[in-house]
Amino acid sequence: MKVEYKLFTILFVFCVGVGIWYGIWTEWKEPVGAVGLFLTAGLCAMIGGFLAWTARKLGPRPDDDPNGLISDIEGDYGFFSPYSWWPLFLGLSGAIVFLGLAVGWWLVILGMPLLAISAVGWVFEYFRGENAI
The missing domain is CATH 1.10.287 (Helix Hairpins)
Structure with missing residues (x-):
């Protein structure tokens, strides 16, 4: 989970930076783009916060080990219905x-x-x- 929440943290910082840059570029006269970017940053922060909170509860996964092998995470990931309409x-x-x-x-x-x-x-x-x- 650490990789995921770091990714959403980077996306949060990027969207805030681009939102500020967009606002300055348009002299804050066109608010829709800046508001959209700030809302996207908020959603990235919420998802990243949830993933960070879940990562603390679950502990490290095999994917979080930089020296881990692909065979460390092999196995079933769940049941998927093969003939469902x-x-x-x-x-x-x-x-x-x-x-x-x-x-x-x-x-x-x-x-x-x-x-x-x-x-x-x-x-x-x-x-x-x-x-x-």
Whole structure:
């Protein structure tokens, strides 16, 4: 986790510096760019802070050792459903909802139940039917 939070710390410093430079360059008359850069810096600080906090709780990982080998982190990273159709339905319903933000709210209202059904279906896929755990 140390590499990750250092990366987000560097991104935070970069975004703050570029935000200040952008503000000075535009003489603070065009605030949208500077505000966007400062908000991006804030998000980088939040993510970096969370990763630093998590790194303190977990301790060092094999990735954090500069002399570590690739074989130190081998093994399973989790279970990924090989034959699930739910991610496809979730992506399509999410696309409908986000398209509705551009086209009209009626499409958002139409897509939200589809998005909820897809999310619940994917989460509870292995709790019912032939794949029940």
